[in-house]
Amino acid sequence: MQHIIGLVPPEDFKEKVIHFQKRWTGNTITEVVEPHITLKAQGGLTRDRKWLDHVRETCRRTKPFRIQLGAPAFFGEEVLYLSVRSDKLYGLHKQMVRVAAPTQEQIDAYFELNHFVPHMTLAKTSHGLSKQDLIDMAPAADKEFRPFPAFEVNRVRVYEERSPNTYTKLEDLSLGSISRMR
Template sequence: MKVEYFIGIVPPKGYNERIEQFQRKWISKSGVEPHITLKAQGGLTPDKEWIENVKRICGNVSPFQVFLGKPKYFGDTILYLSVDSDELHILHQKIVKGISPSDELIKRYFELDDFVPHLTLGKEQYGENISTPLSKDVLNEMERTAIEELTPYPAFKVDFIRVYELNTEKRRYEMFLDIPLNG
């Protein structure tokens, strides 16, 4: 059985529900709740020894503000809400350095210098969980709808981070552990 983890930041409950309702127009079942990826899978090993490092790092970081912004794309296949927060970049760097994945994993998961904080709305895909195949045209429609339905884009305080674990039976990432920031 494959064990995978990643670390994210969860927007406030009310806004997360808005994003989920928005996504359900195109995606019947998402692989994870809406989140901002803080640390991708690379180096988050099944032995979970990295969790103590992450807790120690978070214990030395004060809560901070994150600002969601207008939709953007990675290439033309992934639509996301932009995220602005210097403190989020700093926390990302501390966690990546504390876990010390290989240079290859850092590159594969677009970390450190390649890190772009984002909240994915949809990506080009086809399959059983997709109500409408997410083609480039559909992503463009999602972008237009997001501008209408998801504004105003909120700012919110981050006072914890969430570790997600892959549930292989459900083919979905689920909450594994919340880690508070110092405060």
């Protein structure tokens, strides 16, 4: 059982992204996880969840901040995503990596710290689409989501892999407060 930590966009935009993703037959990413911006990948987020109290404390000490979504871009030819801009996001990512304490190999494998590129994945070739599908999808995404929204991040979502390659909400953690939403 693995975990990831992400930022969930406002519900209306999340639904818009899902609707867009489902326009491409065979795009199974919607069965894997909801649209989100990965804050911390799996490395160091162990099954025993000893890291979770540290993540809660980090969230409590972090004030809400804004992020700006941007134009579609690619990781190689296999992943299409919406770009994300936010100075505060990098600092929170670094804090999450610190509290999870992944190995250097995990940091490298999950492109964290100096290799961290904030993004919201739209499609992957590993989830049912071809490279050509992603090429065709990019201009459609640019048209669909422009003007790209900005939104306030006031919570972090911890996801748990409940079945192989399927991540669902474990817990929401409010930023800047001690409250927790389940």
